[in-house]
Amino acid sequence: MAGLLSGLYGCRRSAGAEAGSGAFSAAGSGKLGVALVGLGKYSEEELAPALLETRACRLAGIVTGSPEKIGKWQRKYDIPDGNVYSYSDFDRIAENPDIDIVYVVLPNALHKEYTVRAAKAGKHVICEKPMAVSAAECEEMVAACKKAGKLLSIGYRMHFDPSTLLIRQLGENKTLGSFTSLTARDSQKMKSGQWRLDKALAGGGPLMDLGIYCVQASLYCAGELPVAVKARFGKIDDPEKFASVEQSIAFDLTFPSGLVAHCHSSYAEEENSLRIESDREWLEFSPAFSYSGLKGKTSQGKMNLPKVNQQALQMDDFARCVNEGTRSRVPGEMGLRDLKILEAIYEAAETGSEVKLKL
Amino acid sequence: MAGLLSGLYGCRRSAGAEAGSGAFSAAGSGKLGVALVGLGKYSEEELAPALLETRACRLAGIVTGSPEKIGKWQRKYDIPDGNVYSYSDFDRIAENPDIDIVYVVLPNALHKEYTVRAAKAGKHVICEKPMAVSAAECEEMVAACKKAGKLLSIGYRMHFDPSTLLIRQLGENKTLGSFTSLTARDSQKMKSGQWRLDKALAGGGPLMDLGIYCVQASLYCAGELPVAVKARFGKIDDPEKFASVEQSIAFDLTFPSGLVAHCHSSYAEEENSLRIESDREWLEFSPAFSYSGLKGKTSQGKMNLPKVNQQALQMDDFARCVNEGTRSRVPGEMGLRDLKILEAIYEAAETGSEVKLKL
Numbered sequence: 001m002a003g004l005l006s007g008l009y010g011c012r013r014s015a016g017a018e019a020g021s022g023a024f025s026a027a028g029s030g031k032l033g034v035a036l037v038g039l040g041k042y043s044e045e046e047l048a049p050a051l052l053e054t055r056a057c058r059l060a061g062i063v064t065g066s067p068e069k070i071g072k073w074q075r076k077y078d079i080p081d082g083n084v085y086s087y088s089d090f091d092r093i094a095e096n097p098d099i100d101i102v103y104v105v106l107p108n109a110l111h112k113e114y115t116v117r118a119a120k121a122g123k124h125v126i127c128e129k130p131m132a133v134s135a136a137e138c139e140e141m142v143a144a145c146k147k148a149g150k151l152l153s154i155g156y157r158m159h160f161d162p163s164t165l166l167i168r169q170l171g172e173n174k175t176l177g178s179f180t181s182l183t184a185r186d187s188q189k190m191k192s193g194q195w196r197l198d199k200a201l202a203g204g205g206p207l208m209d210l211g212i213y214c215v216q217a218s219l220y221c222a223g224e225l226p227v228a229v230k231a232r233f234g235k236i237d238d239p240e241k242f243a244s245v246e247q248s249i250a251f252d253l254t255f256p257s258g259l260v261a262h263c264h265s266s267y268a269e270e271e272n273s274l275r276i277e278s279d280r281e282w283l284e285f286s287p288a289f290s291y292s293g294l295k296g297k298t299s300q301g302k303m304n305l306p307k308v309n310q311q312a313l314q315m316d317d318f319a320r321c322v323n324e325g326t327r328s329r330v331p332g333e334m335g336l337r338d339l340k341i342l343e344a345i346y347e348a349a350e351t352g353s354e355v356k357l358k359l
Numbered sequence: 360m361a362g363l364l365s366g367l368y369g370c371r372r373s374a375g376a377e378a379g380s381g382a383f384s385a386a387g388s389g390k391l392g393v394a395l396v397g398l399g400k401y402s403e404e405e406l407a408p409a410l411l412e413t414r415a416c417r418l419a420g421i422v423t424g425s426p427e428k429i430g431k432w433q434r435k436y437d438i439p440d441g442n443v444y445s446y447s448d449f450d451r452i453a454e455n456p457d458i459d460i461v462y463v464v465l466p467n468a469l470h471k472e473y474t475v476r477a478a479k480a481g482k483h484v485i486c487e488k489p490m491a492v493s494a495a496e497c498e499e500m501v502a503a504c505k506k507a508g509k510l511l512s513i514g515y516r517m518h519f520d521p522s523t524l525l526i527r528q529l530g531e532n533k534t535l536g537s538f539t540s541l542t543a544r545d546s547q548k549m550k551s552g553q554w555r556l557d558k559a560l561a562g563g564g565p566l567m568d569l570g571i572y573c574v575q576a577s578l579y580c581a582g583e584l585p586v587a588v589k590a591r592f593g594k595i596d597d598p599e600k601f602a603s604v605e606q607s608i609a610f611d612l613t614f615p616s617g618l619v620a621h622c623h624s625s626y627a628e629e630e631n632s633l634r635i636e637s638d639r640e641w642l643e644f645s646p647a648f649s650y651s652g653l654k655g656k657t658s659q660g661k662m663n664l665p666k667v668n669q670q671a672l673q674m675d676d677f678a679r680c681v682n683e684g685t686r687s688r689v690p691g692e693m694g695l696r697d698l699k700i701l702e703a704i705y706e707a708a709e710t711g712s713e714v715k716l717k718l
Contacts (some may be wrong), residue, residue: 307640
């Protein structure tokens with residue numbers, strides 16, 4: 001079975017696969033070692049459990065600034081002392097052959113630094129979304145990984161969900177005709193005190209964190225790049241909470257086909273939906289962007305797509321890319337493209353004028 | 360709107376699109392002219408109505424050996440006298456600039472002749488499935504279209520259904536892990552007196568007509584080519600009816616991954632289903648291969664995918680290929696590949712031995 005699986009995942013180290021005894025057999029398991037940089041909620045509740053479900057990856061290391069977390073993680077995931085790093089000694093990871101992939105799960109403003117350091121340490125990188133706090137930073141990250149000859153992928157987990165696989169196919173094939181209407185809304189109430197409300201760490205408010213899902217969905221539904229954007233900030237109800245980032249933002253992306261995607265994102269509401277219409281049919285997901293439990297409907301009725309672990313699929317797919325030397329379907333270049341769009345959306349909201357996009 | 364549509368379909372003749380007044384505006388509509396060769400049930404009940412729903416094609420001509428049908432078709436679809444052909448004067452179609460695509464909807468044994476004649480007449484060709492009655496004939500058809508510089512596509516309409524688009528993506532992406540089980544069954548009771556029961560015209564029985572859907576589904580689910588086949592004919596209950604073709608056939612296709620697809624096809628039962636399983640999830644369609652009304656289920660519940668017109672999508676996609684000069688996703692080479700598999704299935708059933716496949 002191990003031979004079969006390593007064959008399917010095209011694993012270069014398949015010779016060792018037979019000797020592997022499980023997800024945490026360390027070197028020789030035939031699986032690529034992943035180090036999580038940042039042990040916040042997403043690492044703890046999503047990525048580490050997902051790594052238990054991957055077939056081509058294993059949780060091999062951790063990088064944290066919170067020493068009190070180390071013991072618990074080491075015990076739970078059988079991580080040897082030599083694979084535990086602080087932010088100051090992170091660069092020593094270059095000497096550790098047990099780590100193949102570094103997954104950056106830090107606040108947005110730190111993405112660039114740790115991606116560049118990981119690449120310089122000779123590691124492939126997955127970086128959470130948004131890729132960074134500016135397009136200029138993204139350029140540096142792409143260049144650093146290119147120079148190091150390492151792959152860079154962005155944590156766009158939706159690309160691994162069956163809903164997205166279906167929508168993209170329907171769009172690319174014009175199965176329902178051209179889409180005539182698209183609405184994407186992603187909002188979550190944000191409690192005070194979180195780094196996501198601090199522009200210096202987050203780069204922006206709900207647009208950076210949630211609106212980016214609406215941007216992504218608009219592009220993969222439309223199957224083309226937007227040419228212009230209009231946007232406006234919503235009113236601020238809590239000036240103290242929203243002192244440095246927007247409370248909400250609405251934006252319209254215009255595509256060459258004529259399609260206009262209407263998007264909305266807020267830190268003071270709960271919204272999670274995607275609706276696309278053609279003159280023949282419609283599809284709707286609500287929730288549309290959750291880790292699990294997506295609910296789909298078409299004009300024909302409920303659409304119960306298969307249940308998956310998006311994060312496990314994403315990491316296994318990246319392992320395949322690393323083993324085969326092929327580019328990820330969600331590469332650094334896509335993250336860069338999206339930051340250019342996010343910057344244009346902010347510019348449109350700040351100036352009140354339509355901003356043209358040349359992507 | 361016409362400009363927008365022709366842009367989406369990449370239509371070379373878009374300059375004329377604005378002048379077009381509908382599906383049957385003849386030359387100058389910006390749509391490619393299709394001639395149906397053979398006016399049987401599939402042409403009458405499926406293809407001609409589908410052509411009313413296409414955006415890039417129009418029913419421009421008919422070729423028939425039944426003069427009594429001509430008047431009705433001409434009136435219903437506004438077909439001028441000059442675009443009506445018999446089998447004997449079919450080759451004159453070369454001189455008709457109003458016909459871009461010839462769609463061959465004849466009994467299987469005539470596919471080769473009319474595809475080759477159409478290619479020689481300088482027309483692009485869609486040929487119904489099965490492509491021909493032997494792989495050798497398919498080779499001739501591919502060669503003839505290549506020599507004429509014309510595109511050849513096979514009437515594999517399932518490739519345009521959302522169910523297939525989804526299944527292929529799940530398979531290619533290993534979204535549900537590798538498939539561990541696949542069962543495809545396609546059977547229809549066949550009344551006496553039909554050409555499909557005559558080996559000279561059909562090339563074989565339910566395998567040629569219906570089992571080919573099981574072969575196709577096995578390959579696009581597996582995402583790889585089979586390496587071996589086992590098969591056995593079922594018992595014959597009506598020796599007079601099944602004097603020249605099998606009544607039923609069961610066959611197993613073995614894939615490199617280890618997956619074995621279990622398939623069954625008969626002219627004495629009603630079956631229409633596809634079930635795929637991984638160790639994580641399952642999907643089932645029943646009916647799976649109908650023109651419409653497909654019903655899907657997953658381990659999560661009912662899966663109501665959007666409703667489409669498979670034939671209209673297929674013809675519009677072929678028009679796009681013609682206009683862009685790109686190969687169809689269901690090209691002649693795919694039809695040839697499948698005939699090699701069908702021949703191997705018959706050989707396995709006749710000899711009782713496993714037959715290795717080198718595709």
